[in-house]
Amino acid sequence: MIEIKDLVKTFHRGSVNEVLALSGITLKMRKGDFITIIGSNGAGKSTLLNCLAGSTGIDSGHIVIDEEDVSRWPEHRRSTWISRVFQDPLLGTCGSLSIEQNLALANRRGRSHGLGRGVKRSDQEIFKKQLAQLGLGLESRLKDKVGLLSGGQRQALTLLMATMIRPKVLLLDEHTAALDPKTAHQVLSLTQKLIKEQHLTALMVTHNMQQALQLGNRLIMLHGGRVILDVSGAEKQAMAVEDLLEQFYKVRGEEFVSDRMLLV
Amino acid sequence: MGALEQGFAYGFLVLGVYLTFRVLDFPDLTVDGSLPLGAAVSAVAISAGVDPFVSLLLALAAGFCAGMVTGILNTKFGILHLLASILTMIALYSINLRIMGRPNMTLLGKPTVLDPVTSSGISMFNAAPLLFGVFSILALLLLFWLLHTAFGLAMQATGANRQMITSQGVNTDNVIILTVGLSNGLAAVSGALLCQSQGAADVNMGVGTIVAGLASVIVGETLFGCQSVGRALLAALLGSVIYRLAIALALSLKLGQFSFTPSDLNLLTALLVVAALTLPGLRRKVLRR
Numbered sequence: 001m002i003e004i005k006d007l008v009k010t011f012h013r014g015s016v017n018e019v020l021a022l023s024g025i026t027l028k029m030r031k032g033d034f035i036t037i038i039g040s041n042g043a044g045k046s047t048l049l050n051c052l053a054g055s056t057g058i059d060s061g062h063i064v065i066d067e068e069d070v071s072r073w074p075e076h077r078r079s080t081w082i083s084r085v086f087q088d089p090l091l092g093t094c095g096s097l098s099i100e101q102n103l104a105l106a107n108r109r110g111r112s113h114g115l116g117r118g119v120k121r122s123d124q125e126i127f128k129k130q131l132a133q134l135g136l137g138l139e140s141r142l143k144d145k146v147g148l149l150s151g152g153q154r155q156a157l158t159l160l161m162a163t164m165i166r167p168k169v170l171l172l173d174e175h176t177a178a179l180d181p182k183t184a185h186q187v188l189s190l191t192q193k194l195i196k197e198q199h200l201t202a203l204m205v206t207h208n209m210q211q212a213l214q215l216g217n218r219l220i221m222l223h224g225g226r227v228i229l230d231v232s233g234a235e236k237q238a239m240a241v242e243d244l245l246e247q248f249y250k251v252r253g254e255e256f257v258s259d260r261m262l263l264v
Numbered sequence: 265m266g267a268l269e270q271g272f273a274y275g276f277l278v279l280g281v282y283l284t285f286r287v288l289d290f291p292d293l294t295v296d297g298s299l300p301l302g303a304a305v306s307a308v309a310i311s312a313g314v315d316p317f318v319s320l321l322l323a324l325a326a327g328f329c330a331g332m333v334t335g336i337l338n339t340k341f342g343i344l345h346l347l348a349s350i351l352t353m354i355a356l357y358s359i360n361l362r363i364m365g366r367p368n369m370t371l372l373g374k375p376t377v378l379d380p381v382t383s384s385g386i387s388m389f390n391a392a393p394l395l396f397g398v399f400s401i402l403a404l405l406l407l408f409w410l411l412h413t414a415f416g417l418a419m420q421a422t423g424a425n426r427q428m429i430t431s432q433g434v435n436t437d438n439v440i441i442l443t444v445g446l447s448n449g450l451a452a453v454s455g456a457l458l459c460q461s462q463g464a465a466d467v468n469m470g471v472g473t474i475v476a477g478l479a480s481v482i483v484g485e486t487l488f489g490c491q492s493v494g495r496a497l498l499a500a501l502l503g504s505v506i507y508r509l510a511i512a513l514a515l516s517l518k519l520g521q522f523s524f525t526p527s528d529l530n531l532l533t534a535l536l537v538v539a540a541l542t543l544p545g546l547r548r549k550v551l552r553r
């Protein structure tokens with residue numbers, strides 16, 4: 001179980017540019033929860049994920065994973081349990097290394113990267129099998145530099161790398177936003193498949209409300225660094241995009257037209 | 265002193281510079297101090313009766329520590345890499361003087377790593393290029409192996425994509441500290457070999473080391489390419505030899521009354537690096553028109 005308790009994060013504290021990005025987020029995630037997160041620009045969605053991963057420090061509050069308080073753990077240590085896929089397809093993989101070398105690094109996530117052989121013979125067969133699942137023909141290109149791949153291929157590879165060693169939490173921050181619609185769809189199906197097969201606990205940020213309703217078993221709406229809606233199960237299934245909009249007006253009573261909120 | 269001999273002796277340094285500049289993307293000027301550090305440690309050790317080969321290991325260790333200091337200043341204290349390395353370099357000047365107790369030290373009549381080679385009948389003239397060549401190729405093979413270990417992959421990723429490798433659970437601080445350490449250890453070995461073959465160590469022998477090292481890396485890359493790690497390592501080592509040959513050639517040039525002196529080398533090298541760094545960009549601009 002993952003518990004977020006009263007998480008507060010301020011940027012530029014004490015200066016005129018002070019921004020309260022997260023103002024006391026409390027969230028209990030059960031094992032196997034697949035939560036979609038929506039909210040307008042600047043709502044704090046990325047900040048929440050960055051705070052969980054440890055790439056952004058927090059002001060106060062606690063992050064507890066399986067009874068262990070990881071709030072003070074550095075990012076590299078947290079990545080033993082938390083893996084992520086970024087919006088930028090270039091961020092999750094290393095372009096100057098080959099596909100098999102990237103996979104080998106991911107295959108050691110949370111273990112020591114010592115003086116043993118980087119890519120073992122025995123691993124290559126496993127890598128091939130795992131790549132074949134993606135259906136992108138990457139299994140015959142183990143030695144190719146990742147820099148040669150397309151954004152969609154890189155994102156699929158990043159997903160594979162993030163789930164090779166089963167994480168306790170998978171963080172996805174608009175990971176299909178930079179892809180063309182067809183590729184985005186492929187990567188999304190892969191996401192669903194991996195989460196389902198491994199019963200992963202996942203948090204997925206999206207700007208597509210339809211998608212947020214279709215995927216996962218729970219939906220959270222953030223606004224101004226707060227959770228303003230948290231629905232799951234049947235309640236979520238019964239919802240339509242209009243309901244989400246209505247909910248939003250009810251809670252906030254504010255203009256809710258944001259350039260990136262898609263009503264598709 | 266032969267260009268080949270110098271090229272291989274400086275080869276260690278150049279391989280180290282390749283590690284920091286190219287693999288880690290960490291501009292490290294510490295080598296200007298760690299090369300004479302290696303020379304000083306080796307000279308003092310040999311004078312105290314230590315075996316010359318063991319003195320190389322001592323130099324390696326000393327250089328490693330110096331590099332680690334730079335790495336720690338950068339990662340743990342948050343000092344900009346360039347500044348961190350300048351601080352260590354400056355500090356090493358004083359430390360090198362302390363180690364030797366004076367600005368320079370001769371090794372005349374003392375044993376060196378070349379003795380076993382010359383005593384086997386190979387002439388003094390051939391001994392140094394041969395031995396240093398073998399040593400630097402061994403170093404190259406070791407680095408080739410290292411860069412293909414899991415640590416080596418993490419090292420490459422640290423230079424190329426820090427976010428990615430952190431997300432894979434690697435503490436990049438440690439990788440940086442160890443890699444900059446290794447690079448300076450190699451620079452110190454260069455210093456130790458040079459002092460043994462030249463017969464003296466001097467606190468000022470490090471001036472311009474980084475520029476020469478960088479020039480060698482760039483010359484190698486330009487001539488031999490860097491498509492793979494193995495190729496890039498080989499290019500760096502060959503670049504070192506070719507750079508020394510080019511310097512020797514420049515020094516032997518006579519243009520009427522004018523000829524270059526060894527004191528002009530730093531200027532020439534700096535110009536060479538500027539040219540190598542800007543020419544590819546210029547060429548692209550010209551081709552686009």
Ligand SMILES: Nc1ncnc2c1ncn2[C@@H]1O[C@H](COP(=O)(O)OP(=O)(O)OP(=O)(O)O)[C@@H](O)[C@H]1O
Nearest residue numbers: 011012019021039040041042043044045046047048
């Ligand atoms: N590194 C930073 N420095 C300063 N302010 C920041 C930083 N990162 C985020 N912020 C601010 O914190 C607030 C929340 O930003 P965040 O990126 O979490 O929003 P988001 O919900 O992910 O938005 P988007 O939908 O645009 O991605 C914003 O007001 C933003 O300007």
Ligand SMILES: [Mg+2]
Nearest residue numbers: 045046047173
């Ligand atoms: Mg965001």
